[in-house]
Amino acid sequence: MSFIDTVFAATNSLLSGALNTILSALFAIIIGTISGILLGFLLCYANRYFRFPVRLYVDIIRGIPGLVTLFSVYFFLGYFLQGYGIDLSPLISGIIALSAMCAADVAELTRGALQSIPQGQTEAGKAIGLRFDQIFFKILFPQAAVHILPPWVNTATEMVKGSTLLSLIGVSELLLTANQLVATNGNALSYYSLIGLIFFLLNSLIQFLGARLEKRLTFFTRIKGDY
Amino acid sequence: MKIKKSIQKIIVILLAVVTMGSVLTGCSAPANGTIGKPTLQKVLDRGHLIVGTGSTNVPWHFKDASGKLVGFDIEMGKIIATAIFGDPTKVQFVEQSPDARIPNLLTDKVDITFQFMTISPARLQKVAFSIPYYTEGIGLILPTGGKYKSFKELEAAKAAGKDVTIAILQNVDSAKSVQEILKGAKDDQYGDQGLVYQAIDSNRADAGAVDLSSIMWLASQQPDKYINSGYAGHPQNYGAAMRTGDQIWINFINGVLLDSMTGATYQLYNNAYAKYFGVQLPVPAIGKPAMFH
Known part of the structure; x- marks a missing residue:
């Protein structure tokens, strides 16, 4: 069978591999972004008792390799939870580990973006009698979001690429699917090129959406004259 | 303000105690959990066997054209499932990379590993092996x-x-x-x-x-x-790996494998061998048991 024939024969495997890649990256990006923004907020505004554990978390996760985080979740957290009757499947473990990595990155991005906004704006908000939530949601966050977006797109594409780590705990995502096809059909270079192309397309889509969103956000902030 | 600070201090102390507690107890799972039970009993209670294996090595464990996991190791898992439940489908295969074979056993993610695993003295110090089911x-x-x-x-x-x-x-x-x-x-x-x-x-x-x-x-x-x-x-020698210390399970697996290679269930092993190695093995000789020839 030629390479193209084997690809057609393995369409289902490749589709399910792509689905696992997309699912794990998508959930990691969503969960990681929401929790990362919350953590970044805590890093900026919480008192030191809350700030300290968050800082510790962010520094530890950012300071260790993704593979170590993944193995820690899969083997140690999985073992610990098993005692309570909770079974962490490889896919769920992978999503937790990727989300943890994404959250730590987004927390730092959020902290940096919020702290880059001049203190005077918060003071001005207070001076005209706005509450903290009003200052945060109407003045600070819309500006911070514009700063966060470009590096966030970078983090999101890293998550898609990082999902290949999940192959090591047995999640049949694109890389493991390619390895399985190589094992049966040879043609390693062709299969790796094929999944490389799929990854490139996925990440191009994220970059395209990010650019659109960035345009939109900067448009609004320009209209309001805040930026 | 003072009250708020005291509450904060109490929360911090409580958090510290909980953290220390988890660290000191080694984050161990509760003793009455499923981990302490003999594996054979756990498998029977669960209703299916969990086998760790790979998916990228022909003819041991790989995906066929339809994406189904097949291979000689997969057949071995089915032989064990047949021995326990009388049904080769009562088995779940957990796909793992070669370096996850021992960790997955030690963290109780699988009951047994059939993944062309070489029996070696170094490995025998960490896991228990069955009798060999193939000499590679x-x-x-x-x-x-x-x-x-x-x-x-x-x-x-x-x-x-x-x-x-x-x-x-x-x-x-x-x-x-x-x-x-x-x-x-x-x-x-x-x-x-x-x-x-x-x-x-x-x-x-x-x-x-x-x-x-x-x-x-x-x-x-x-x-x-x-x-x-x-x-x-x-x-x-390739053997099935198991957690150490569960002699009932180890004996059971050894008994099943030995029987499938030399006894009444020889056809299960012979069929798998013919399918993946292309060689038809002879029927075990009657008389003196085959392994002592």
């Missing part, structure tokens, strides 16, 4: 269009002072194995057998040291890409 040999696979056409040519090149690189699957004694095959050869170790083939496809290595069974399969399936160098050696 290492062979050398060469690219059809490569520099060398046989093991003799490789030996001659090494003797002439040329550098020879042999790709091999990462294992306890991979470096030692390469030296035993061809003294002085450089070993490139990879985490997956697929990468070993990739290494010879892309000329990173002159030859790949892989299981003879895989070489025979690949050389027959794709003669335009791979040839068998003719080297065969380094016998090694």
Whole structure:
């Protein structure tokens, strides 16, 4: 069978591999972004008792390799939870580990973006009698979001690429699917090129959406004259 | 303000106590959980067997054209499921990379591992092995269009002072194995057998040291890409790995495997052997048990 024939024969495997890649990256990006923004907020505004554990978390996760985080979740957290009757499947473990990595990155991005906004704006908000939530949601966050977006797109594409780590705990995502096809059909270079192309397309889509969103956000902030 | 600070202090102290508590108890799982039960009982209660295996090594464990997990290791898992439940489908396969074989057992993710696992003294200190269910040999696979056409040519090149690189699957004694095959050869170790083939496809290595069974399969399936160098050696036994200390489970598995190779259930093993190694084994002799011949 030629390479193209084997690809057609393995369409289902490749589709399910792509689905696992997309699912794990998508959930990691969503969960990681929401929790990362919350953590970044805590890093900026919480008192030191809350700030300290968050800082510790962010520094530890950012300071260790993704593979170590993944193995820690899969083997140690999985073992610990098993005692309570909770079974962490490889896919769920992978999503937790990727989300943890994404959250730590987004927390730092959020902290940096919020702290880059001049203190005077918060003071001005207070001076005209706005509450903290009003200052945060109407003045600070819309500006911070514009700063966060470009590096966030970078983090999101890293998550898609990082999902290949999940192959090591047995999640049949694109890389493991390619390895399985190589094992049966040879043609390693062709299969790796094929999944490389799929990854490139996925990440191009994220970059395209990010650019659109960035345009939109900067448009609004320009209209309001805040930026 | 003072009250708020005291509350904060209490929260911090409580958090510290909880953290210390978890650290001191080693974050251990509760003793009444499922972990302490004998494996055979756990499998019976659960209603299916959980087998750790791979998905990237022909003919041991791989995906067929329809994406179904098949192979000799998969058949072994089915033999055990048949022995427990009388039903070869009562088995769930957990796909794992070779380096997750021992961790997955030790963290109770699988009941048993059938993943072309070589029985070695180093591994026996960590996990228990069943009796062997296959004796594998290492062979050398060469690219059809490569520099060398046989093991003799490789030996001659090494003797002439040329550098020879042999790709091999990462294992306890991979470096030692390469030296035993061809003294002085450089070993490139990879985490997956697929990468070993990739290494010879892309000329990173002159030859790949892989299981003879895989070489025979690949050389027959794709003669335009791979040839068998003719080297065969380094016998090694493949056994099923289990957690240590559960003698009931270990005895059970040994009994089932022994019976499937030499006794009443020989057809299960013989059929699997014929399907994946292309050889029809004889019916076990009547009289003195086959293993004592």
